[in-house]
Amino acid sequence: MDGERASAWADLSRLPPKTRGLLLLGGTGRTHLLEAGRAALVEAETHGPEASALGLDLFLAAFESSPLDGGLARFVMDLWSRAGTGGMSAVPKKTAALVMASAVRAAPPDDPAALGELARLAGLRDHQGLLAYLAGRVRTQPQRLYWRGHLFDVAYLLQDWETVRTVLGMSWPPGFELVRAKVAGDLLFQAGRYDEAATRYARAAPLRQALWRRAECLTRRDGPLVSPDARAAWQAVLCAAPWNVGPVLRLHDRLAGCDRPGPPLAARVAVCLYTYNNAVELDASLAALFASDLCGARVTVLDNGSGGATADVLSGWRDRIGDGLSVVTLPVNIGAPAARNWLAALPWIAEADYVAYLDDDALVPPDWLAFFASAARIYPMAGVYGCRVVDLAGPGRVQHADTHLLEPGQDGMPAVSSICTQDLDFGQFCHLRPAASVTGCCHLFRTEALRACGPFDIRFSPTQYDDLDHDLRLLALGAPPVYQGHLRVSHARLSTTFSSPDRTAMANSQGNLVKLGGKHPPEVLSAMRRAMRDVLLEDYRRKRSVVDQALGQARES
Secondary structure, three states: OHHHHHHHHHHHHHHHHHHHHHHOOOOOOOHHHHHHHHHHHHHHHOOOHHHHHHHHHHHHHHHOOOOOOOHHHHHHHHHHHHHHHHOOOOOOOOHHHHHHHHHHOOOOOOOOOHHHHHHHHHOOOOOOHHHHHHHHHHOOOOOHHHHHHHHHHHHHHHHOOOHHHHHHHOOOOOHHHHHHHHHHHHHHHHHHOOOHHHHHHHHHHHHHHHHHHHHHHHHHHOOOOOOHHHHHHHHHHHOOOOOOOOHHHHHHHHHOOOOOOOOOOOOOOEEEEEEEOHHHHOOOOOOOHOOOOOOOOOOEEEEEEOHHHHHHOOOOOOHHHHEEEEEEHHHOOHHHHHHHHHHHHHHHHHHEEEEEOOOOOOEOOOOOOHHHHHHHHHHHOOOOEEEEEEEEEOOOOOEEEEEEOOOOOOOOOOOOOOHHHOOOOOOOOOOOOOOOOOOOEEEEEEEEHHHOOOHHHHHHHHOOOHHHHHHHHHHHHHOOEEEEEEEEEEEEOOOOOOOOOHHHHHHHHHHHHHHHHHOOHHHHHHHHHHHHHHHHHHHHHHHHHHHHHHHHHHOOO
């Protein structure tokens, strides 16, 4: 890529507005990259050939994240054909060869019955059924890589690495060496063998996903330092995808020391949980909490009308912890918003400088408060600080990370980004920056902001969207949330991808979404989104300057 184009794409303020807004949210996730690519191609009608070239590159990046998607490969080739001789001019030869091989070898089969069964199982969320069905298709049609691609997708989601190894070890047609090297790197990355993974990812170059993961591997291997080879790896990532904000945010935090826990807050901290008939998970959560460095924080649990098992768990922890644990027992379940408000009104919590709320099935790491302390020092005026939440049963699956507002849908309802659910956790959300919302699973409020914002709205009882509503109100007050992606918290409750649909819960969620839309109509949400886009752009510019200066100095030396 020539220097002038790379510079233009790195300066997101020079991009068309809708494309800029989407890329500020992140540069990862097949679906997200496709959406950004479509936006760039549409805006090319008014912004010229550079926007068109960017759209082509984003579609190619989406393919690189799913290189056994033969349909997408054919679409990319069609875009190249329409663009003429310039369409492929900047594409690395190995990547172009992979696109052409995938268009042939991974094309969807002309078998409506087989495709219909695949769609049926996907619609049922029958993941084990999908795994078995796709494994059978791979055995009977080993040279049709379309089925391997889908089998990889399901196996990655389930974190069934044995299936991934089995498919990887099969005979492959020529032209897919980059894919095999990337998958081999992924296996090693998820096993924590970062040095070996980096070697495999190097063989998958120039796939940009592999370049990014290799840089992340070297960074994790090096500890707090940034070695020359890690700097060179990050430089390669930024040169290959100058529009990608994720590597900039990650490298900035390592260079500035923002990715490490800080000293304790010189302030009073209250830690709050509320629980309802969840004794086993509550016991595990309290075990993790009291094993962590609480820095003198007082813990309070509100028992929201639970049965006897919860009382036994709390009594046992009171015997062990003593005055470090307070228990409030209510005769009935008053729901999540009211429980938060009740806790906030307790005198010893109202007097604290910071208040943390945790779900009763969240497991915090030992230094969780220190990570929040680091975020609070770097962004002192935020109203609330959140974290990266992963499935306890499958820690590679991200439930919540770096959430931002999208344009309201056609129905006018609020919409938020879901980029974090489009791929496993390979470090792409390990950064610290403002966000539109943070998850209520584990978040820390400045008590002053909590008080200024007002109570959680009990109209969202028993639960769902009360924390998002509160975050949007903080955003309106000029105290936007901050996402602390270097803090990873495990959540025992399965993500919605794995939970069985519950008609009652779904109805409550849909009803609360309508309430949320009524409180925050489309014109208000659009104004919030525009304001947040400006905040993100300024944050990115500042961090990009630090990164460019550091990498420039490294090249000069």
